[in-house]
Amino acid sequence: MIKFAQATRIASGSIGSAKLRSALTTLGIVIGIAAVVINASLGASFNQFFTDEISSVGSNFIIAYSKQPNLFFDNEYNLMKNTPGITGVSPRKSMSGELTYLSDTKSVNIAGVNKDFKEIQGLQMEKGGFLTDKDSSAAVLGYDLANDKFGKNISSRSTVEIAFRQENGTVVKRTFKVKGILQNSKPTVVGEDSDYDLTVFIPISSMNEMTGEKDYGTFLAMANSPEKVREIAKELDNRLARNFGVPTRKIGDEDTKPYSIINQAEVLEQTGKVGNALNSFLLVLALISLFVGSIGIMNIMLVTVTERTREIGIMKSVGYSSSNVLSLFLLESIMVSFFGGVVGTAIGGMGAYILESTLKLPPVFPFKLIEIGILVSVLVGIIAGLYPARKAARMNPVDALRYE
Structure with missing residues (x-):
């Protein structure tokens, strides 16, 4: 069984032997993770902005x-x-x-x-x-x-x-x-x-x-009380409805009343829905970028497997098992993604701060995004590298050694 430290050295050596290709592969993940972090942070900032604006209109x-x-x-x-x-x-x-x-x-x-x-x-x-x-x-x-x-x-x-x-x-x-x-x-x-x-x-x-x-x-x-705004508004609605002769059964029908009542809790709820919809839209755009980056990793890893076919044959002939080969290539994919996730999260955090300052939004950065950005990048590395790694692991050593 190959040791983790040895596998890490082999994967690092493989990444370092093709620096430009590895950098370009990492760039796709960097862009994708940065987009996720920026858009998630912007979504949180917009939600806070709406909340602050509503609160500035008045209290309860x-x-x-x-x-x-x-x-x-x-x-x-x-x-x-x-x-x-x-x-x-x-x-x-x-x-x-x-x-x-x-x-x-x-x-x-x-x-x-x-x-x-x-x-x-x-x-x-x-x-x-x-x-x-x-x-x-x-x-x-x-x-x-x-x-x-x-x-x-x-x-x-x-x-x-x-x-x-x-x-x-x-x-x-x-x-x-x-x-x-x-x-x-x-x-x-x-x-x-x-x-x-x-x-x-x-x-x-x-x-x-x-x-x-x-x-x-x-x-x-x-x-x-902010907790009782809805309850008090409902009582007020009932009193005004009776005052204007609106039947009790039709109080909930806005078209039958000559007035309309809104309260802070309802406005916060509606703007929260708008903010969540905007946040979801931004995240979908960011995830598209991340998906493109994962496709890039998969393509590069497939090319790497093809280029290293003879190397795979030699590894298997000297005693490396299929699981060892799979682990090596999967680890290489994860390392590329992990590095891209760290860099992308850092760039995304700085980008979010700059955009929020430019748009005059409250600076809101959920620090859980750091964990999420890195975890997502590792997950992308596993998913994108699994197929190429399995392809390498299933190679017949004799056929691999004969490959030109």
């Missing part, structure tokens, strides 16, 4: 959208606020309007909200404070709007003028005092009007007075 949020105008009023607001498990509720109505500061006028997005909006959305203040229930002529500005859009920066306690155009064409103007400036944020992939850097926030009551409206548009609510 529940959003109720009206499907028709003039649906949500004080009655619905009080109903939501009194739902067990709800710790805060804010209306949100967004409209285009004009903001004037020092004779400079800009078209901006204006959102009518209340004091709970800040906590629900997880907003942070750069200067000043947020709106309270006692405010009627106070405004809070997004960071970019206060610092980049006008000839002179708008500071807290500055005076601005806000104008809306009513449906009959009448322009209504009111003077507001800037109460606070939000910290610099970024747009998110979920939630409408989530680019708060360019938004003006005013009390919803003041907005309705200026526009001549009474409804509240959309409601944002916050649950008291």
